[in-house]
Amino acid sequence: MTPRSELKYYIPMAYARLLEMRLSTVLRRDRHTAANGFYRIRSLYFDDPDLAAYHDKLGGFRDRVKWRLRYYNDDVGYIRLEEKRKQGSLSFKSYTSLPFSVAEDLALSRDLKMAAPPPLLEAFLLKREAERMRPTLFVEYERRAFLYPAGNVRVTLDSSLRAAPFRGDLASPPPAFPVLDGEEVILEVKFDSFLPPFITQLLEDVPKTPSAISKYSQCMERIGSIVC
Secondary structure (H helix, E strand, O other): OOOEEEEEEEEEHHHHHHHHHHHHHHOEEOOOOOOOOOEEEEEEEEEOOOOHHHHHHHOOOOEEEEEEEEEEOOEEEEEEEEEEEEEOOEEEEEEEEEOHHHHHHHHOOOOOOOOOOOHHHHHHHHHHHHHOOEEEEEEEEEEEEEEEOOOOEEEEEEEEEEEEEOOOOOOOOOOOEEOOOOOEEEEEEEEOOOOOHHHHHHHOOOOOEEOOOOHHHHHHHHHHHHHO
């Protein structure tokens, strides 16, 4: 896993639209982007009975880990199991793609019918058994993503953050609850070893509030009483 730096901010919707126009002239769009300029992300998060992943974030622990199943644009034909680790300001992400039947077995805590599970899946299964992990909630949002190869830079604008409880259906969750104010957008800037100066300049005059944002924690605060 390559360590990545992450910068996160809240910005007003009007400036997000301006920034999107700027970024689209010099950076390329993510491959998941649909014709409307964004793509939908839906993640099913796992946590233990004490909600350690949630409380570690609230407690400001330097080292944290989260596990989730993720798919894009409602397409369950491509699902990833992801492990996201945080060590201070650095993040590490590992993932492996799974067939829908295997992802569904994970979501429903069923025994897997898979001859040779990939290493990341094996690690998750061991952790699930040791810590009695279970699916907690869905996190959904719309993402506009821009890429730049030098520094492996990724700039994203996330809006319409919503949360839904898990009710046993991975492909069709129940109606989601809005989490962010409709005029708020989450700006994330991720890079490996350096951030090219011209990208910093593109962001310079955008009003932004730095924040250690966790979408999972925000969504848990919104509907935690429903899922616990």
